Amino acid sequence: MKPILEVENLxxxxxxxxxxxxxxxxISFHINPGEIVGLVGESGSGKTITGFSILGLIxxxxxxxxxNIKFKDLDLQKxxxxxMQDIRGNRIAMIFQDPMMTLNxxxxxxTQMIETIKAHNKTxxxxxxxxxxxxxxxxxxxxxxxxxxxxxxxxFSGGMRQRVSIAIALLNKPDLIIADEPTTALxxxxxxxxxxxxxxxxxxxxxxLLWVTHDLAVVAGITDRISVxxxxxxxxxxxxxxxxxxxLHPYTQGLIKSVPSKNKKGEKLHQIDGMxxxxxxxxxxxxxxxxxxxxSEQCKQEQPLETQYADGRFxxxxxxxxxx
Amino acid sequence: MTVxxxxxxxxxxxVLFVMSLIVFCGVNLIGDPIYMMISPESEPAEIERVIKxxxxxxxxxxxxxxxxxxxxxxxxxxxxxxGIPALPLILERFPATIELAVFSLFISLVIALPLGVYAGLxxxxxxxxxxxxxxxLGFSMPTFWVGIMLIMLFAVKLDWLPSTGRGELGTFxxxxxxxFTLNGLSHIFLPALNLALFKLSxxxxxxxxxxxxxxxxxxxxxxxxxxxxxxRVINVHLLKNILIPVVTVIGLEFGSLVAFSTVTETxxxxxxxxxxxxxxxxxxxxxxxxxxxIIIVAFFVFLNLIVDILYSFLxxxxxxxxxxx
Ligand SMILES: Nc1ncnc2c1ncn2[C@@H]1O[C@H](COP(=O)(O)OP(=O)(O)OP(=O)(O)O)[C@@H](O)[C@H]1O
Ligand SMILES: [Mg+2]
Numbered sequence: 025m026k027p028i029l030e031v032e033n034l035x036x037x038x039x040x041x042x043x044x045x046x047x048x049x050x051i052s053f054h055i056n057p058g059e060i061v062g063l064v065g066e067s068g069s070g071k072t073i074t075g076f077s078i079l080g081l082i083x084x085x086x087x088x089x090x091x092n093i094k095f096k097d098l099d100l101q102k103x104x105x106x107x108m109q110d111i112r113g114n115r116i117a118m119i120f121q122d123p124m125m126t127l128n129x130x131x132x133x134x135t136q137m138i139e140t141i142k143a144h145n146k147t148x149x150x151x152x153x154x155x156x157x158x159x160x161x162x163x164x165x166x167x168x169x170x171x172x173x174x175x176x177x178x179x180f181s182g183g184m185r186q187r188v189s190i191a192i193a194l195l196n197k198p199d200l201i202i203a204d205e206p207t208t209a210l211x212x213x214x215x216x217x218x219x220x221x222x223x224x225x226x227x228x229x230x231x232x233l234l235w236v237t238h239d240l241a242v243v244a245g246i247t248d249r250i251s252v253x254x255x256x257x258x259x260x261x262x263x264x265x266x267x268x269x270x271x272l273h274p275y276t277q278g279l280i281k282s283v284p285s286k287n288k289k290g291e292k293l294h295q296i297d298g299m300x301x302x303x304x305x306x307x308x309x310x311x312x313x314x315x316x317x318x319x320s321e322q323c324k325q326e327q328p329l330e331t332q333y334a335d336g337r338f339x340x341x342x343x344x345x346x347x348x
Numbered sequence: 349m350t351v352x353x354x355x356x357x358x359x360x361x362x363v364l365f366v367m368s369l370i371v372f373c374g375v376n377l378i379g380d381p382i383y384m385m386i387s388p389e390s391e392p393a394e395i396e397r398v399i400k401x402x403x404x405x406x407x408x409x410x411x412x413x414x415x416x417x418x419x420x421x422x423x424x425x426x427x428x429x430x431g432i433p434a435l436p437l438i439l440e441r442f443p444a445t446i447e448l449a450v451f452s453l454f455i456s457l458v459i460a461l462p463l464g465v466y467a468g469l470x471x472x473x474x475x476x477x478x479x480x481x482x483x484x485l486g487f488s489m490p491t492f493w494v495g496i497m498l499i500m501l502f503a504v505k506l507d508w509l510p511s512t513g514r515g516e517l518g519t520f521x522x523x524x525x526x527x528f529t530l531n532g533l534s535h536i537f538l539p540a541l542n543l544a545l546f547k548l549s550x551x552x553x554x555x556x557x558x559x560x561x562x563x564x565x566x567x568x569x570x571x572x573x574x575x576x577x578x579x580r581v582i583n584v585h586l587l588k589n590i591l592i593p594v595v596t597v598i599g600l601e602f603g604s605l606v607a608f609s610t611v612t613e614t615x616x617x618x619x620x621x622x623x624x625x626x627x628x629x630x631x632x633x634x635x636x637x638x639x640x641x642i643i644i645v646a647f648f649v650f651l652n653l654i655v656d657i658l659y660s661f662l663x664x665x666x667x668x669x670x671x672x673x
Binding site for chain 2: 076079112117122125127128129131139143144176189192
């Protein structure tokens with residue numbers, strides 16, 4: 025199957041006064057049509073910037089320094105601004121991380137939804153656009169959607185706002201949705217429901233999903249494949265089953281150990297020692313070296329390259345290959 | 349909403365009352381108007397008679413009480429100089445002042461909003477820096493000097509526009525104004541531009557600061573992520589958010605535009621209330637000064653109320669106490 029999205033050696037840097045922040049540094053991954061891929065990593069690892077890079081929404085002082093982003097047959101780096109605008113919100117939609125800040129405070133929900141349709145369909149009637157939006161609100165579980173259409177964002181709770189942005193993402197039946205922590209703002213009961221709904225919607229319409237989260241537990245149940253990010257790099261990627269049940273990279277192993285679960289009841293939760301290094305002064309070698317139990321002298325000096333293993337997974341580690 | 353407006357109106361009356369007391373007492377401190385009305389060489393008996401007639405021999409508070417009673421029946425006293433009632437004298441001049449203020453507000457908005465948004469969107473560009481330095485200049489040059497320069501350039505040297513008076517008046521929807529004739533427009537242009545410079549820089553700076561702040565918000569990025577056109581993002585998502593502070597400031601500044609149009613009106617011999625008040629101050633024409641100041645204060649208070657109400661329409665987050673929504 026031909027991937028719907030292919031990211032190759034993407035580097036997105038921020039050129040700030042204090043120095044260069046390599047927010048995304050040489051990452052490659054792909055998403056097949058209808059597939060759900062998880063992008064997992066700690067805060068600051070570059071997940072959101074990856075999403076913005078795909079949509080061409082990096083603003084100065086940030087810049088995509090190199091790499092290819094291919095969507096279907098289009099090279100997103102080469103197409104015109106107008107073409108990119110046609111893709112945004114239409115073929116690739118994004119759900120933002122912070123639901124409190126995503127909706128414009130002075131515009132009605134109705135306005136913010138209908139404009140999303142009209143931006144990509146000039147001929148649709150106001151009534152048809154309205155109906156589509158109202159139905160989308162109903163679909164994400166907002167009761168009395170007709171009334172809600174007239175409301176302003178401040179009249180909604182955080183969870184409801186997040187559902188509105190999910191509804192907006194679904195409006196134009198995109199081929200790919202980049203969902204940046206779409207359920208973090210929701211209560212646990214709703215979380216499960218929204219995850220289930222989104223999964224169902226994507227299966228039904230064949231929409232692919234890039235599910236961005238720091239929570240491995242959320243992603244384990246729904247994704248086909250997982251990419252684990254650390255300090256701007258993808259350090260391990262493979263099928264969900266392989267990543268969850270046989271993690272190879274010490275960082276992935278640490279992440280999985282730190283997920284609370286039933287059979288670890290009573291035990292103290294695992295914690296990865298040390299801290300994420302500052303993005304301004306990343307070490308010359310592997311960024312995880314200081315916290316790693318497998319570290320060697322070589323790790324301090326050398327940047328591990330991404331290598332593919334027989335079971336189809338990719339790893340960035342100098343020591344794993346030696347072991348097996 | 350109605351409860352709120354009633355409350356505010358009541359408050360406004362209190363403010364007006366206090367203000368009138370201050371104005372009245374204050375005006376009594378500046379000079380003795382007697383000798384403006386009759387020659388100092390008159391008979392002492394004659395002087396005595398006039399003092400008695402106008403009640404200048406009574407205590408200030410008693411004079412004030414008398415004044416209040418008259419004001420309650422709409423009588424602000426007669427102009428000492430022209431001998432006609434002060435209120436109609438001022439009201440007759442007000443349309444010219446309001447028209448000047450409205451037109452100069454229009455000019456400053458038309459210039460400052462787009463420039464401010466531009467300078468906010470592209471702060472690094474040379475053109476933005478030129479705009480901002482220019483606005484400092486507009487801020488710091490004295491109005492009367494700019495007015496004289498405008499006259500020298502456009503009226504004397506180039507002879508494009510007239511420099512004095514209001515020109516022909518036209519009538520539209522029952523309102524008489526020089527905005528409705530070409531000749532009138534040519535007359536109002538220079539004084540309005542002069543007055544506009546005063547507000548232009550503050551609107552421009554406000555717009556730029558607002559733009560720079562709003563453009564960084566997630567909802568702008570989200571609007572772009574939805575695939576909206578650049579113009580829709582700017583004209584709807586950005587502008588609607590900046591308009592909130594801009595409208596507030598403009599509303600409040602409109603009052604000062606009217607109040608401080610005195611300089612411009614004097615330079616351009618614009619027959620408005622500002623020119624009248626300057627003349628009245630020279631002549632110690634107390635009733636006119638007091639009436640003018642009270643009208644201006646009433647105007648300010650009224651504007652404040654309008655701005656607050658408008659604000660609640662622009663910003664849905666502003667909840668007004670007693671509002672039913
Ligand atoms: N405008 C900017 N200027 C400078 N650095 C930036 C900018 N935006 C992001 N960064 C840096 O890029 C890095 C990655 O940020 P990103 O938002 O992608 O993290 P994240 O993985 O989404 O984290 P979180 O889980 O907290 O959302 C961070 O170190 C951040 O400091
Ligand atoms: Mg993020």
